[in-house]
Amino acid sequence: MKVTTRINGNLITVAIPILLIASLFILAKSEAFASNISSLSIGITLDLLFTIPAIYFLLIRKKAIPKITVVPFFVMGMLIAFQIIPKEHQFILKWVKTWIFPIVELSVILFLVYKIQQIRIQYKAHTLQKPDFFTALQEASRAVIPGKVSTLLTMEIAVIYYGFIYWKRKKLSKNEFTYHKNSGTIALLIALIGIIGIETYVLHILLLKWNHIAAWIVSGASIYSGVQIFGFLKSITKRPISIENNTLLIRYGILSEVSIPIKDIVSIDITSKDIELDSTTRKLSPFGNLENHNIVITLQKEYILNGLYGSKKSFQTLVLFVDQKEDFKTMIENNPNFLNQHVEKSNRIQ
Structure with a gap:
């Protein structure tokens, strides 16, 4: 019951700024906007860039949702504003893009570097007690980043680590047991990667005839899926x-x-x-x-x-x-x- 309530609360928290953005989008397409384009352009721009991110921040300030999630709403607001505000009324947007956005971008990069450094410190501390990479990474991520974000980050790092970094053959101790040599799972996953590769190529060729951007988006998603499956496959052989x-x-x-x-x-x-x-x-x-x-x-x-x-x-x-x-x-x-x-x-x- 508590989990359901928390999930609903988080959905409402995200839904409120999205609904506000949608209402501004509708306003920008209305006759009222066309009759008062100058002042409304300024108002809509300020709301998309600052008011809505500020409202979202107030909604999440006492929740476990990471505060850095304010940034996507700021970026989304800026992108939408460039689409709906006439070019001759984009002087505030251009000023924000030139002076404010680089500061936000640099702040995000510094924040991520800081968090990565924290995870490294925590990881080293945990590996002294728990040599299993994934277990140590999970605990290190949870200690630095709250909520679901740490789970997603841990999984993405683990996929890359097991798929492309950890190539050393795992030597089993007497207390360790494998489960992949005779189960047929590895063959199944290799076949699945092969199928994804063939489907990606065929679908890419077909989509190129319709839309180049769509073709590359779909192909990128398929390649990403293949990379994930390869990481899963390798992790099965490394974690007995x-x-x-x-x-x-x-x-x-x-x-x-x-x-x-x-x-x-x-x-x-x-x-x-x-x-x-x-x-x-x-x-x-x-x-x-x-x-x-x-x-x-x-x-x-x-x-x-x-x-x-x-x-x-x-x-x-x-x-x-x-x-x-x-x-x-x-x-x-x-x-x-x-x-x-x-x-x-x-x-x-x-």
Whole structure:
């Protein structure tokens, strides 16, 4: 309920300045504007450049929304003003573009550099305790940038890092287990990248006959999707499932993950039988039935599976694929916390 209320509040916060911009756009196309073009041009320009961004700032000042999001409304207002205000009445716009906009642009760049430096400092601090890049980056980003922005930033950096920077072969420890070698996921993602490449080329050729800008926009979006999938693919090979400090760290690249104390595991079964997925039974892989499974883990209570771009799903039974399934099952069942939990359960039954 609280989450829904917060989401609705954020939507209203964004909707108010957008509605104000739309009303000014309508005013600029009206007969009233044509009959009083000089004074209304000044008023609309000032409202788009300063009044609406100021109203938006007042709406978000006590919220978790980053204050830097005021800048897009300023830029959007300036772009719209150049479109709807006649050129002979754009003297304020031109002055703002020449003197104010460069200051805003420089401020944004300095702000981003400062935040990146903060993330680097936080990342170094977290990597001393947590060597996994994605985990350290998540915590560093959350410490510097609030809300959903940190999640989006983390994911974009991780895609680039795993896709194009981290090429060193991952050496597994005894407590680490892969899940991509025999599952068929890598082949699936490679095929998907190939399909995107072919479709991008064909669609680009067709769209060029209609509109060059549209062709390059669509092609750019497709290439970006291909880059993301490649980053996801590489992350699957670099982030194994592991058992550390009596905790089971279940990962599926940067696509999904969850940490489970071994004491909360009721059972771990090796099975490839079809399992009906519902609100309490989830599959680790976001590809669902496109990927096989061979392990089913049942827990004492519900946990949250963290997914792509901050999505969350509750579960009490998790279905996944592990290449070394027997070793994985044995290591968990031989863990003292798992054994103690079952001994206590047996004693209670007696």
